[in-house]
Amino acid sequence: MATAVLTQLSADLKKPKVLVDSSGTGPWHVGEDATKFSSQVWQEAGYKYQHTAKQFKVDYFQKHDLILAMDLKNRAELFKLAKNDEEQSKIFMFTSFDPKKSQIDPDGPEGESLTVSDPYGKELVEYQKVLKVVEQAAAGFIEWVRS
Numbered sequence: 001m002a003t004a005v006l007t008q009l010s011a012d013l014k015k016p017k018v019l020v021d022s023s024g025t026g027p028w029h030v031g032e033d034a035t036k037f038s039s040q041v042w043q044e045a046g047y048k049y050q051h052t053a054k055q056f057k058v059d060y061f062q063k064h065d066l067i068l069a070m071d072l073k074n075r076a077e078l079f080k081l082a083k084n085d086e087e088q089s090k091i092f093m094f095t096s097f098d099p100k101k102s103q104i105d106p107d108g109p110e111g112e113s114l115t116v117s118d119p120y121g122k123e124l125v126e127y128q129k130v131l132k133v134v135e136q137a138a139a140g141f142i143e144w145v146r147s
Contacts, residue, residue, distance in 0.1 A: 001038055001041065001042050001127070001130060001131055001134050002022070002068075002070065002094060002116070002134045002137075002138065003020050003021070003022035003049060003051065004042040004047040004048075004049035004051070005042065005047055005131075005134050005135055005138045006018070006020045006138050006141065007020045007047075007049055008046075008047050008048065008049070009138050009139070009141075009142050010142060010145070013142070013145060013146070016145065018145060021060075021064065022051065022054075023053075023054045023055055023056040023057070023060070024053060024054070024055055024056065024074075025055070025056050025073075025074050025077040025078065025081075026055065026077075027055050028053070029053040030053050030054055030055055031052060031053065031054075032052070032053050033050075033051060033052060033053075034051040034053075035120065035127075037119070037123075037124050037127040038051075038119070038127055039051070040124070040127075041124070041127040041128055041130075041131050042131065045131060045135075056078070056081070058081050058083070061081075061082060061083070061087040061090060064090065065090065066090055066092060067090045067091045067092070068092055068093070068094040068141075069091060069092070069093055069094060070093075070094055070115070070116040070118075071115040071116060071117075071118070072093075072106060072111055072112060072114070072115055075091060075093060075106060078091045079091060093106050093114040094116060094134075094137050094141075095114045095115075095116060095133065095136075095137045096114055096137075097137050097138075097140035097141035097144055098133075098136040098137040098139075098140045099140050099143075100136070101113065101114060101137075102140070116130060116133055116134065116137075117129075117130060117133075
């Protein structure tokens with residue numbers, strides 16, 4: 001969902017141009033489409049996107065300027081994969097771009113509040129809740145890019 005939202009919200013940005021990519025830290029669902037509820041929720045919200053799951057590769061640190069983690073476990077996995085401080089400096093929690101959460105330290109006592117819950121296997125309403133979290137963070141990200 002985050003990729004669907006970010007792709008559409010950043011489409012009109014020219015400088016800097018934002019290209020959005022998505023991957024998981026593990027091999028789960030590689031090659032599969034998005035879940036039915038996930039694509040239903042973003043489509044009903046007006047986002048157009050086609051998703052195929054893939055796994056994060058170490059060379060993405062060289063190919064991408066920013067790496068946005070959705071939860072603290074993913075963030076920790078990304079830090080393990082990073083070879084140096086420069087690569088680690090590219091890793092951010094996605095929701096830290098939400099203005100209401102921008103002051104939260106991912107390593108602090110409130111760090112867990114930066115996690116985007118994974119609705120996989122849950123009811124439609126959980127996907128709808130996640131979309132709201134994603135939209136808040138994505139809007140903040142776009143404002144950050146423009147500033």
